[in-house]
Amino acid sequence: MDDNKEIESLLLFHSAVLILKTMAxxxxxxxxxxxxxxxxxxxxAFYMPTGRCVRDDPEVERVRRTHRNDLENIPIFLAAAYIYGMHCNPSVSTFAWHMRxxxxxxxxxxxxxxxxxxxxxxxxxxxxxxTVCLSVCAQIIQFSYDSMGQL
Known part of the structure; x- marks a missing residue:
């Protein structure tokens, strides 16, 4: 398998895992x-007549905060990983370790x-x-900077 296909496969696999995790x-x-x-x-209450409508149940709120944290972090990483993997020619091992x-x-x-x-x-x-997301973004910036010098 050539490097681009390996990077694409890694991106697809880890993206699917992270998306399914967020959906879960x-x-x-x-x-x-x-x-x-x-x-x-x-x-x-139509579905749960004995339910109470509260916003302070500790367990429910803990799960909701965790979901919100995913929504704040995972899409940003996936966008950066896509740009990095598809446009910056990273080594397969470097890309794989970032994703893993x-x-x-x-x-x-x-x-x-x-x-x-x-x-x-x-x-x-x-x-x-x-820090992994920061590393990906730094490498995108470095690649972009190096590419601008070649124009």
Missing amino acids: MSLLTACYRMKNKVIATPED IFTVCRIAHTIITVSAVRQPYRSILWTVAW
């Missing part, structure tokens, strides 16, 4: 809502956050994933 958070929120009999809006580390950190971050594992683990995982 909606289902997890629904599960916690049902378990704790918490509804999001008064009209949801980010994906593993985000999955572990979710498990640790939803499970309420005490700090510093959640912060460490978030920081590592953020």
